[in-house]
Amino acid sequence: MSTLLTLLTILLPIGYLAVWADYLWLFYTDNPRARRTCSRLAAAMVLLHMIVMVVRAVGLKRLPMGTQSEFLGALALAILGTYLIVERRFRAKGTGFLTTGAAAVLMLLASLAGPGVAATSPLLHDPGFAGHAVLVLLAYTALSLSFVYAVLYLVLARQLMRRQFGLLFRRLPALETLERMSVVAVEMGVPLMFLALALGHLWMYDLADRVDARTAQALTPWDPKILLSWVIFLAYTAGLVGHRLFGWRGRRMNIMAVAAFVAVILGMGAMHHFFPTFHKFPTLDESTIATPTSDPLAMASREDR
Amino acid sequence: MTGVTTLHVRSISHKNAPTAVRERAHLTEERAVELMDALSAGSAAGGAEAGEPVCVSVIPVSTCNRTEIYLEVRAGADPDAVLREGLRAIGADEDVFFGEHVLRLDDLEAIAHLYRLASGMESMMLGEPQITAQLKEAYRLARAHHEPGPGLLRAFQGAFRAGKRVRTETRISTGAVSVAFAAVELARKFFDRFSRHRAVLVGTGETGALAARHFLQHEIGQLTLVNRSFERAEALAATLREEQLRQLDDPTGDDAEASRSDRAIRARADRITARPWDELAAAIADADVVLSTTGATEPVILPDMVQAAVHGRHGLPLFMLDIAVPRDIHEDVAKIGNVFVFGLEDLDEIVQGNLAARRAQIPHAERLIGEELDEFRQWLDDIDMRPTVAEFRAYLEDLKDKQVGFVRRKHSDEVAAEVDKSLQQFIKKVLGRSMSTVRNAETREERQRHLETLRHLFSTDERDSD
Numbered sequence: 190m191s192t193l194l195t196l197l198t199i200l201l202p203i204g205y206l207a208v209w210a211d212y213l214w215l216f217y218t219d220n221p222r223a224r225r226t227c228s229r230l231a232a233a234m235v236l237l238h239m240i241v242m243v244v245r246a247v248g249l250k251r252l253p254m255g256t257q258s259e260f261l262g263a264l265a266l267a268i269l270g271t272y273l274i275v276e277r278r279f280r281a282k283g284t285g286f287l288t289t290g291a292a293a294v295l296m297l298l299a300s301l302a303g304p305g306v307a308a309t310s311p312l313l314h315d316p317g318f319a320g321h322a323v324l325v326l327l328a329y330t331a332l333s334l335s336f337v338y339a340v341l342y343l344v345l346a347r348q349l350m351r352r353q354f355g356l357l358f359r360r361l362p363a364l365e366t367l368e369r370m371s372v373v374a375v376e377m378g379v380p381l382m383f384l385a386l387a388l389g390h391l392w393m394y395d396l397a398d399r400v401d402a403r404t405a406q407a408l409t410p411w412d413p414k415i416l417l418s419w420v421i422f423l424a425y426t427a428g429l430v431g432h433r434l435f436g437w438r439g440r441r442m443n444i445m446a447v448a449a450f451v452a453v454i455l456g457m458g459a460m461h462h463f464f465p466t467f468h469k470f471p472t473l474d475e476s477t478i479a480t481p482t483s484d485p486l487a488m489a490s491r492e493d494r
Numbered sequence: 495m496t497g498v499t500t501l502h503v504r505s506i507s508h509k510n511a512p513t514a515v516r517e518r519a520h521l522t523e524e525r526a527v528e529l530m531d532a533l534s535a536g537s538a539a540g541g542a543e544a545g546e547p548v549c550v551s552v553i554p555v556s557t558c559n560r561t562e563i564y565l566e567v568r569a570g571a572d573p574d575a576v577l578r579e580g581l582r583a584i585g586a587d588e589d590v591f592f593g594e595h596v597l598r599l600d601d602l603e604a605i606a607h608l609y610r611l612a613s614g615m616e617s618m619m620l621g622e623p624q625i626t627a628q629l630k631e632a633y634r635l636a637r638a639h640h641e642p643g644p645g646l647l648r649a650f651q652g653a654f655r656a657g658k659r660v661r662t663e664t665r666i667s668t669g670a671v672s673v674a675f676a677a678v679e680l681a682r683k684f685f686d687r688f689s690r691h692r693a694v695l696v697g698t699g700e701t702g703a704l705a706a707r708h709f710l711q712h713e714i715g716q717l718t719l720v721n722r723s724f725e726r727a728e729a730l731a732a733t734l735r736e737e738q739l740r741q742l743d744d745p746t747g748d749d750a751e752a753s754r755s756d757r758a759i760r761a762r763a764d765r766i767t768a769r770p771w772d773e774l775a776a777a778i779a780d781a782d783v784v785l786s787t788t789g790a791t792e793p794v795i796l797p798d799m800v801q802a803a804v805h806g807r808h809g810l811p812l813f814m815l816d817i818a819v820p821r822d823i824h825e826d827v828a829k830i831g832n833v834f835v836f837g838l839e840d841l842d843e844i845v846q847g848n849l850a851a852r853r854a855q856i857p858h859a860e861r862l863i864g865e866e867l868d869e870f871r872q873w874l875d876d877i878d879m880r881p882t883v884a885e886f887r888a889y890l891e892d893l894k895d896k897q898v899g900f901v902r903r904k905h906s907d908e909v910a911a912e913v914d915k916s917l918q919q920f921i922k923k924v925l926g927r928s929m930s931t932v933r934n935a936e937t938r939e940e941r942q943r944h945l946e947t948l949r950h951l952f953s954t955d956e957r958d959s960d
Contacts, residue, residue: 218665219665219668220665221662221663221664221665222663345683346811349683349684349834350834352836352840352843354840354843354844354847358683359669359847359851362686363682363683363684363685363686364683364684364685364811365684365685365686365687366686435808436808436810437808437809438807438808438809438810439807439808439809439810439811439832440809440811440831440832441809442809
């Protein structure tokens, strides 16, 4: 089994690169064969990667996002999977070269990062935390796709304004479609973010009951990252409401989408820079968690030992 | 060409003949049928044996850009003599088919031409798909009257296959190559769901009406016509409504279960309206697409008019197309945010770009046509083998059936089925080897010798005497 897993781990980046190459082929030549194969190849890669993730999770008895390599791989899978959902809905393959390219680069980096040392935090064994982490990953992936589509909207609008009828004009979908793709990505990201935040809060309160008083103090809802996440959630929700109820559309709407995502990246970067210990629960390790037999977190930790 | 027949085409097209000549050569459907009847009625033209029709089959193809006559005649017959006689019989202008503007192609060259034609490679607009439908119609008409000969039958089927491959495996038919379609293609870069958007046509000239028809064909949700003469706008709106309603499957509208497309057409027809000239600004404010084609000497769409229209759009782009000369839209309109103004030169650039993209597909298309022609050649090469191989196969099948019957009597059905399967494989291999030996003969004489031997050994007559 481990040999097969190793083989699949080697094959995955190659597969991701093949998907990217297929979408690039489609973008540059609009070849009918590329049109037929690209989505199927991408879907096959998503399926294969999901199988690898599940097998790895079962083997490691934890969420396979503990190392840098695992995290980058999961991000690549999230991007490719979310992109496929959007592509299927709009039947527009002209933007695939960008998103599959991002996924392929992440997958390559994951592969180059090597196996690494897994984070020893017992949190990774906890299903509540695992769900929270996966939802956060998916939510931010959806928002990043929204950013990509908004950027493409602005690029195409600029080309049309300048009467440049080049490759982007020929291959990209209509401005209206790009805007809808961006909005749909936000519509996917906002509820996912809400679920991630809600699950995170519930899980945190549950965990607070099982750790000592000093550690419980670190589990605060006033964690800057949590607060920033709520701000991001509210900002995107407001954008959606504006779009739905007040008919916000066009260039201004897409500039807002780009600005919002840039703010997210800058905000998160600043957060990590100025408050590096927040949301890392530094005092939380296996010894600090109470281990009643009914506690799944504790049981998972014991199994690990 | 097929051993007993030869294939020919006589073509008058936009490539080699002016419009006046093409008009003289044009054959209506009735004339085409008359020609087919006349030629298949039998004649001895061209030196064929008396009493035997020299023309095996004829398929006339006549469109606005070309008239082509595909002929399959008995080997040795003069196709020109056959055609002249047929044209004379129906009282057509026969001279036009034998003048300087005619392209004469015979045998494989004629087939290659047909394949290229079906692929849109011979069309005025490279890759245009209409010719395939026209060829299919000509083929259907021919089959309805007289079954084409084996050569033309195979050639047309091969041509349709080649056309399909070229269209699906290359991008030779994509992208607008006319200004009117380019207008739609450009508008589609803004709005992909046309049915949810509204267009306004300013001016009711011929170009504008044509563009409006294209937008309606692409299911624009609402069309408003504005003209200085309100009567003319109303008249064009009525004409366009009528044209829409002509597409109905159930024109009476009595069917309560009217199809979805019928309902959509009726709804669209209802949304073709006219507005008076003084409501131009209001019409623009309601629209997502503005087409302007008036004959005015001064701009009629002014910046303040558009500025007011843009105000309530919440950032939704306004697509404006000015195909009037001189321009209808004031140059400052293009400076307004979210307003995209295009002109004829932009449409022309798109058309030229698409044509270049289509031309880039020619080598790929030629390769595909070459592959299909190779298949036709192979079929042609094997045509003399077919009767002999059929007899050889029948002989082997006969032996196999006897052997299987024997095994069934001696053993069981299961064993017989196994033997049957095994002998089928054996027959396949023996036939394959024999055909390959005949195909690989170095000379025609050697090939004939091989076939002769097979015929001698396994023909029905030999077996009967055996």
